[in-house]
Amino acid sequence: MPYELKPLSCNPGTIAGMSEKIIVSHYENNYGGAVKRLNAIEQKLTELDWATAPIFVINGLKREQMVAMNSMLLHEVFFDSLGASPADAALVAMIDRDFGSLGQWATQFAAMGKAQGGGSGWVLLAWSPRDGRLVNTWAADHTGNVAGATPILALDMYEHSYHMDFGAKAGAYVDAFMNNLNLGAASKKLAAVMGA
Numbered sequence: 001m002p003y004e005l006k007p008l009s010c011n012p013g014t015i016a017g018m019s020e021k022i023i024v025s026h027y028e029n030n031y032g033g034a035v036k037r038l039n040a041i042e043q044k045l046t047e048l049d050w051a052t053a054p055i056f057v058i059n060g061l062k063r064e065q066m067v068a069m070n071s072m073l074l075h076e077v078f079f080d081s082l083g084a085s086p087a088d089a090a091l092v093a094m095i096d097r098d099f100g101s102l103g104q105w106a107t108q109f110a111a112m113g114k115a116q117g118g119g120s121g122w123v124l125l126a127w128s129p130r131d132g133r134l135v136n137t138w139a140a141d142h143t144g145n146v147a148g149a150t151p152i153l154a155l156d157m158y159e160h161s162y163h164m165d166f167g168a169k170a171g172a173y174v175d176a177f178m179n180n181l182n183l184g185a186a187s188k189k190l191a192a193v194m195g196a
């Protein structure tokens with residue numbers, strides 16, 4: 001059963017400071033490309049003779065499957081993260097407990113994004129069940145989530161996320177992203193992973 005694109009969860013014409021063109025391009029080309037690539041890899045894995053395949057073929061396909069699958073999943077969280085909406089009381093309380101305040105969390109999260117400017121990767125707000133807490137985590141590529149944790153907010157720092165609108169000004173893109181945070185969607189994801 002091939003993977004299918006999830007519909008674009010944000011309204012691309014209403015994200016202040018970001019053009020509809022860049023969001024639709026990001027959705028169709030980068031997210032869509034990851035899903036297409038994942039399906040092609042899955043097909044190759046289905047056809048693989050596991051008993052005789054060289055290890056470099058197994059390693060290569062399984063590595064690329066991981067990259068494409070996480071690119072698909074993280075892009076879905078990224079598009080869910082756009083579309084200004086407030087956090088519910090549970091998310092506010094959790095952020096207050098784990099970061100001091102919503103403002104302190106946002107300062108840290110934005111600084112992590114700006115620190116990745118000119119490079120590539122992800123900044124994630126993730127729920128870690130080991131300690132029952134939220135953590136801001138850094139990822140240099142699509143494979144870097146904390147083991148066991150669920151990202152509830154994702155900032156894409158790959159250049160394709162901002163270059164069309166902001167050129168090399170990655171910091172201005174991070175500011176625009178922070179002005180459009182869909183904390184309502186993050187609240188729903190947190191409630192889901194906490195079993196509420």
Ligand SMILES: [Fe+2]
Pocket residue numbers: 026030031075156158160161
């Ligand atoms: Fe992306």
